[in-house]
Each structure stands twice: as C-alpha cells, then as structure tokens.
Amino acid sequence: MIRAAALFVAVLTGSAASAVTCETVGxxxxSYSVCDxxxxxxxxxxxxxxxxxxxxxxxxxxxxxxxxxTLRFAMNAGMYHPDRRPVGHYVQDxxxxxRLLTNESPGNFGLLPNGVLCLxxxxxxxxxxLAFAEAAPACRDATQSGPMLVIDGALHPRFLADSDSRFIRNGVGTSDAGDRAVFVISDQAVSFHEFGRFFRDGLGLPQALYFDGRISRLYAPDLGRNDAGFAMGPMIGVFE
Known part of the structure; x- marks a missing residue:
C-alpha cells in the first residue's frame, strides 16, 4: 500500500479552506486521483x-x-451515444x-445493477x-450510468477478483447521508474489482457508481490535470 496516512486523512475530511479537495491517493x-x-x-x-x-x-x-x-473540478459523468446524447436517465436543472432505463442491455451500462447519481x-x-425508481427522489440534476461499483457496502456481484479486463476508469462514490461525493479516476489501468475495492475499502463509501473506462477524463488544476481527447457527453463539475 502506497497511501500516506496524512494524505488519506486529508482526502477523507476535505479542507475547510477549499471548495474542492483533489489529491493523489495510493x-x-x-494510484488514484481523488476529488472530494x-x-x-x-x-x-x-x-x-x-x-x-x-x-x-x-x-x-x-x-x-x-x-x-472559476472551474475548480470537472469530470465526464455518464455514458453517451456517438452524438453525445446520454445513454441513460439524465436530468439537468x-x-x-x-428517461430512466431499467432493463439489462449490452455493455457496461447494462451490467445490472447499474445506478443513478442524484444531485x-x-x-x-x-x-x-431500481431503488431510485422506487424512491423517486426529487433530483435537480441526475445521471444514470453503470455498473454500480458498490451497493450498500458490497461490491457488484459480477466483479471478478482475478479479472484481466483493465482500463483507466472513473466514477463517483457517496455517503448514505448524501453529504459527501468523491470523484475518482485511476492513474493506471485497473479492473472493476480493484476500482470497487478502492471506493469501499480505501474511501469507506457505501455506494459507488461507474462512469466510464474508455473516455475517462479529469479537470483538476490542483493536480495539474486538464485531460484532452474525444468530445464528451455529460460532465459534472464545480464552479467557484
């Protein structure tokens, strides 16, 4: 484990002096780039x-x-079609x-269970x-993606510890109270199982959702990150 204890505490608690705390965590x-x-x-x-x-x-x-x-942080936030329309449920303002999609479908998005980030x-x-459909929360913004990485403290049931499918991956984890959102992009190719364990065991988050693994990008000036590449669909960010 290459995580430094002081750095790990800083990521978990955030900083009262900054709107967003972005750190590199082992x-x-x-290694992962983490924005709290x-x-x-x-x-x-x-x-x-x-x-x-x-x-x-x-x-x-x-x-x-x-x-x-000032844009303090941004990340791609859900899968999209070639014309950049969101694949799944998307609400803005x-x-x-x-609309919400609940059926199984090809690709990572349809690797059920998938999930929704509600703001x-x-x-x-x-x-x-399915929990989102039942609860029907009033979201100002929402984006659906998949698969879920962590569900009520458990890893997605179809993740394999010995999987050799590895990509640069990004996603988000939240607390049950909704008072903390942690956005993560891996600094090297990782498996789903490794990525989910980081949210669950490294960050202690009970819910986490996968965003993408081929078009994973981060804007984080604190880390010197302004990733370029193909045009993105949905993005999430914080302005100050």
Missing amino acids: FEGL VDPARDELALFLRRGDGTGLGSFAALAAERPEQ GVEVM TDDSARVYET
Whole structure:
C-alpha cells in the first residue's frame, strides 16, 4: 500500500479552506486521483449543452460558459451515444433529457445493477436504479450510468477478483447521508474489482457508481490535470 496516512486523512475530511479537495491517493499498490466535494457547500452540477443547445464536449467549453467564475473540478459523468446524447436517465436543472432505463442491455451500462447519481442543492446520492425508481427522489440534476461499483457496502456481484479486463476508469462514490461525493479516476489501468475495492475499502463509501473506462477524463488544476481527447457527453463539475 502506497497511501500516506496524512494524505488519506486529508482526502477523507476535505479542507475547510477549499471548495474542492483533489489529491493523489495510493491503495493496494495502485494510484488514484481523488476529488472530494461537499454538496452543501460546493456548486456541484451536471452539464451537457451550451445555452444555445449545442453540445459542450470539453472542459474548455464548460469553463467558457461561466467566464466570471472559476472551474475548480470537472469530470465526464455518464455514458453517451456517438452524438453525445446520454445513454441513460439524465436530468439537468430539473428538466428530464432522457428517461430512466431499467432493463439489462449490452455493455457496461447494462451490467445490472447499474445506478443513478442524484444531485439536489445540498446533497449528492448514488442510488441503485431500481431503488431510485422506487424512491423517486426529487433530483435537480441526475445521471444514470453503470455498473454500480458498490451497493450498500458490497461490491457488484459480477466483479471478478482475478479479472484481466483493465482500463483507466472513473466514477463517483457517496455517503448514505448524501453529504459527501468523491470523484475518482485511476492513474493506471485497473479492473472493476480493484476500482470497487478502492471506493469501499480505501474511501469507506457505501455506494459507488461507474462512469466510464474508455473516455475517462479529469479537470483538476490542483493536480495539474486538464485531460484532452474525444468530445464528451455529460460532465459534472464545480464552479467557484
């Protein structure tokens, strides 16, 4: 384990002087970039299109939407079609763009159970999709992705400890109270099992949701990160 104790505490507790705390954390010999957000204090929101309806697609375009503010953190936030439409349920500023999908389907998104990240003005919670459908929470913003990484403290039942499927992966974990959201991207290729264990055992989070493993990007000035690549669909970020 290459995690330093002081660094680990800093990631878990956050910093009162900063809207978002981003750190590099080691766990079980692997390295992760971790951004810890307080939804009650930080302006955490989803982004997909400009005001004129055209797709954003990049961190630079997102930052340009609010030139009077500073983008502190951003990450891709859910799978999308070639035209960048969200694959699953997507809500932004209370407007539903895509309905909730509950059936099994090909690819990682349909590797059930999958889940939904639900944002309100002061909370962020990951729900398993069927639990989300039953609870019907009032989300200001929501994005559906899959698979779930951690469900009520347990790893996804189809993850294999000896899997050789490894990618740069990113996702989000939340506390049950919804008062903490932690966004993670692996610094090297990892398996689903390794990635889920980091959220559960390394960060102590009971719920975690996978965002992607081929188009995983992070904007974190504190870490010198402004990842470039193909145009993205949904993004999540914090402006200060």
